[in-house]
Amino acid sequence: MSGDDHDHHHRAGWSDVELRVRALESILVEKGLVDPAALDAIVETYETKIGPRNGARVIARAWVDPAYKARLLSDATAAIREQGYGGSQGEQMIVLENTGAVHNVVVCTLCSCYPWPVLGLPPVWYKSAPYRSRVVMDPRGVLRELGLELAESTEVRVWDSNAELRYLVLPRRPTGTEGLSEDRLAALVTRDGMIGVAAV
């Protein structure tokens, strides 16, 4: 390793964790175990190509196309792949339809399982102890705190993603959106709606 590299491990203002990550990366690169270009490609993919806009397009399509919606509910993995999405952390997808009678909400109490191909990497709150600990025992309380008050008559279904199935919530199409295009509809769909902590 060059003297420059060594100095750069002691660059002022770097935290311990930054130094440790830099060290790990340079060791793995030097040993020929990772290619820095692959790291950049992976980061770019999850920062720019894979995210909740993918899921929103799936939802909007299901809202406008009853046949697609039927396929989505019967074989979500294939129907999502039709739209061009799939792969790691979305190999076996299940779509959960919200109705007037049933509201679905998704969590992973044990770690951070989340449907990457349609929602991207999970937000911090989804991986946090407050959400993981509470939503399985008091879903109505958590949803209320997050601004979603459910009618007492609505059945809440919590899905703890503890295995290799990944869940996407199909929110109810908002009223008054009959005339909107699929693109306009997709713009209404939020990440939180597809997790089940928001209405749409």
Place this chain on the structure above:
Amino acid sequence: MSGDDHDHHHRAGWSDVELRVRALESILVEKGLVDPAALDAIVETYETKIGPRNGARVIARAWVDPAYKARLLSDATAAIREQGYGGSQGEQMIVLENTGAVHNVVVCTLCSCYPWPVLGLPPVWYKSAPYRSRVVMDPRGVLRELGLELAESTEVRVWDSNAELRYLVLPRRPTGTEGLSEDRLAALVTRDGMIGVAAV
């Protein structure tokens, strides 16, 4: 508050917790809610008068006096009071007799309940997460780690002190101690034996 007192809150080398405790004490004293002499008396009592030597005397007496042992097992609180011990955190005592067939071990998983009048204040390990978490599920493993290997044929009884009963283990009298005086016997009894994590 005098200027001296104020300076003394900033005396070099005092940790935050020390400063906070000093502040709390001086405020409570100044408000007339505690008497420093009472604090000293309480500390002195638990540092010098109440401790596992009390329990050891109870155990030794039970070893030499069958009638006392019978009283100790049927009404521990009264029998312990006979020896002069009792009070806070020992109001309702139960003595658990170890035999060739049964070994008893005591824990408080929820906090730190412990029979103060006979054992004093609990040691750090008794209040620690490793002991509290594990001894209820894997008592044999914990005892083995602490140097006490039990025969497979021995029944282990774990007592989780979750209510206001307080437990003292009566260890088996070591063989070869037939000629020893009660004082000599008491000297053989350890705190850990009376918790159940040592043989005697």
Place this chain on the structure above:
Amino acid sequence: MNTIHDMGGMHGFGPVEREANEPVFHADWERRVFALTTAVSFAVPFTDDNLRSAIESIPPARYLASTYYELWLEALTKILIGRRVVSERELASGRAEPLSKDIEVLGPVTPADALAALDAGFPARRASGKPARFRLGDAVRARNLNPATHTRLPRYARGRLGHIVADHGVMSFNDANGRGDGEQPQHVYAVRFTMRELWGPEASARDHLTLDLWDDHLDPA
């Protein structure tokens, strides 16, 4: 309250480490915290359940990062602030301010009275209460209760089948007392569980665990 204090049955905390010739206290401030907690509870009455409840309310990350007397100090401070006998401002400045007239407190306990009270103890036993629903030998199932308030029913026993092996008589009910609902005196029973009932088929078939459970913790089984 299902929080980190209820740690029975958890893995991952590492080996039990005993200190040889351990002193009663490890620092002078520990002595003072222990004595202050004991003494001030005479002038500003609170119970062990109030103290336990305050300790359990400390967030899990801080609970695990704190030493035992740090937990006591934080809980005691919270109780005293809640009773308005101490304020954060006073603690920061170290200077006492006048106590508001509407706060009821007693005078400081004297050394003799403190020692006499500790020697007498604070028995939980009560002369009468709710009639016993169970008898020696009865099969019982611990209720699956998950209150957000103080409870002395550990999570690992909830829903599990045991047998009554002793009736300790009528005592004040810590769960009710800890949530400010009065003493609700009732029978406390020693309930014996097999280790297999608690921990499954990998546990020793020979071993048992006993918990002292209040009548309200139990259902007939």
Place this chain on the structure above:
Amino acid sequence: MNTIHDMGGMHGFGPVEREANEPVFHADWERRVFALTTAVSFAVPFTDDNLRSAIESIPPARYLASTYYELWLEALTKILIGRRVVSERELASGRAEPLSKDIEVLGPVTPADALAALDAGFPARRASGKPARFRLGDAVRARNLNPATHTRLPRYARGRLGHIVADHGVMSFNDANGRGDGEQPQHVYAVRFTMRELWGPEASARDHLTLDLWDDHLDPA
């Protein structure tokens, strides 16, 4: 492993706090940890279960005090040290030392191969396995298992009664895989529990929770 990662049903962690317009990563080192973990798993093969198991092995106090990618970094480092492809000395110095000849590794994944593999995914489904013991509608009870090793059966469901609402087919068994006992492919079922069964009579009578449980997690009820 009954440790702090299995936090479903705990109180005390405070409110859920959402960040508005949250970025995918909060620092450049988070990007690198995510990408390194993904990329190096091609050259030094490990599974999600190995990573999860390594995260779960972090002591509870540190687990709670760490951010998400700090947990990943610690777990990844532990896995790589365990495979002897990296050493503490190298991490401290930042200087790579020669890899021992007896350590089997593959070459670095190319950008194109990495993206193609992520797009294809790593399906847990297997062509065949243990025959299904349960059918749609069956009443089942989650076993009371408390292994010291990796498991995907959360504590809150153990011993609880549910019903099979879907058969997801045969999949690799994470519990077996995480403890190095092979894939043991078997059926995974969606098991629906009432909230009252899980949390007691205070829970909503209307609401349910579904877990995906492997055949070996269940007994007939």
